[in-house]
Amino acid sequence: MKTFAYIGCLGFIAVITTEFGIIGILPQVAEYYKISIDKAGYLLSAFALVIALTGPFMTLLTSGIDRKKIMTASLFMFLITGIVSSFSPPFWLLMLVRILPAFLQPVYIATALSVAVAQADENKKNELMSIVFNGVTIAMVTTVPFATWISGLYSWEYSFMVQTAVSLIALIIIQLMLPSIPVKEKKSYGSQINILKKPVFIFSTLTNFFMITAWFSTYSYFADYLSKAKGMDTSMISYMLFLFGIIGIVANWTAGKMLNKNVAGTTAFFLSGTILIPILFYISDGNLWATILVIGIWGFLYSPSFLNASTYMISSAPGALEFANSLATSFGNLGVTLGTTIGGWIIVTKGAEYTPWIGLVFGLLAFLMMILRSIFEKRNQQLAPC
Structure with a gap:
């Protein structure tokens, strides 16, 4: 149902606002706590690391629980995080409350996606998934730049107040509009874990890993990069985040349509940005309008990355949707x-202007993994009995 997809999207906005809202205020947080920018970056990387290490296990453990209860509990944790963080606690406590909701973030995403596509026709599933994933780009165009803009006007604590408000709204909507969705048939752990033995799924997973590494080597420091390498102030950076997100909404919609026709081709098309963007940024040099144009292209090619990565992985494990989604996350x-x-x-060690080139290296590795998956798929087709 599209209604369930839009509800999942709203919760996704809250989740992404909390996870990535920190990106626009990292320089201010570093200054407030008198720490280096890479130390402040732990607020993002530690959050992501907890998801990486616990996501699949948490998804398996909660796979038999009512879907509404899982989504509600997840967003409640994000709400608590926003409230505590807005009081500028000691750095260790800020780190702790940032980490706690990370345990349930992949559970929320996997659940929201499975609820959205549960009753959909096969040819509509990618489109419904793109609606849920639009939560990423909508957050990038609204709440994330707004939080950055507010922090520039007042202080970085106000950014967390924005995150709190978004989480509260999403929590109320899910509580009021989403019906109870008990799990009718819980799949065995073994049947889901079995996908880890398939080389095609392993290469799909590595493609995901290298693709996201490529994009986030620069995107994590969006504000710092544009400030130091391109000379933009906080206000201008918030406008760039807004532009980034606006274009991202179009990109996600486009990717959803393209994925219905060709998953591998669509993934490769958007992945090409990891190679193209560093070159374009180098060519744009100090020209403001050229830089803005490159940021627009960057937003278009980056924004569907999580949608592409998840769809690419799921296409190699159609029988274990939620577990494959959690692994993708x-x-x-x-x-x-x-x-x-x-x-x-x-x-x-080197300077902010060098970060996009890291993306190029990992982008090439992601392309290599896609080629290896294609080779194994063709070999499997040749070995399959007629």
Whole structure:
């Protein structure tokens, strides 16, 4: 049902606002706590690392629980995080409350996606998934830049107040509009874990991992990169986040349509941005309008990355939708962790202007994994009995 997809999308906005809303305020957080930018980046990378390490296990453990209860509990944790963070607690406590909801983030995403496509025709599933994933791009165009803009006007704590408000709205809507959805038939753990033995799924997973690592080596430091490498102030950066998100909504809708026709081709098309964007940023140099144009292209090619990664992985494991989704979320966030860590290290040791080139290296690795998957798929088809 499209209604369920839109409800899932709303919750996704809250989840993404909490996870990535920190990106626009990392320089202010670093200044407030008197720490380096790469240390402040732990607020993003630690969140992502918890998701990467616990996501599949949490999804398996909760696979028999009523879907509405799971989605409600997840968003309640995000609400608590926003409230505590807005009081500018000691850094260790800020880190702790950032980590706690990460345990339930992949559970929410996998559940929202499975609820959205549960009663859909096969040829409509990718489109419904794109509606849920639009929560990412809608957050990028509304709540994330708004939180950055507010923090520029007042202080970084106001960014967390925005996150709190979004989580509260999503929680109320889910509580009022989503019916109870008990699990009728719980799949055995073994039947779901079995996909880990398939080489095609393994290469799909590595494609996801390298793709997200490539994008987040720069995107995690969006504000810092545009400030140091392109000379933009906080207000201008918030406008760039807005532009990034507006174009991202169009990109996600386009990707959803394209995925229905060709999953691998669509994934490769958007992945090409990891190679194209560093080159374009280098060519744009200090030209403001050229830089804005590149940011627009970046937003279009980056925004469907999680949708592409999940769909690409699920296409190799159609019988284990939720578990495959949780693995997509986990390895994607492992990519966020690695990309953020390497990007922060590059900024500290070399300079912010070098971070996009890290994306190019990991983008090439992702393409290599796609080629290997294609080779194994063709080999399996040749070995299959007629």
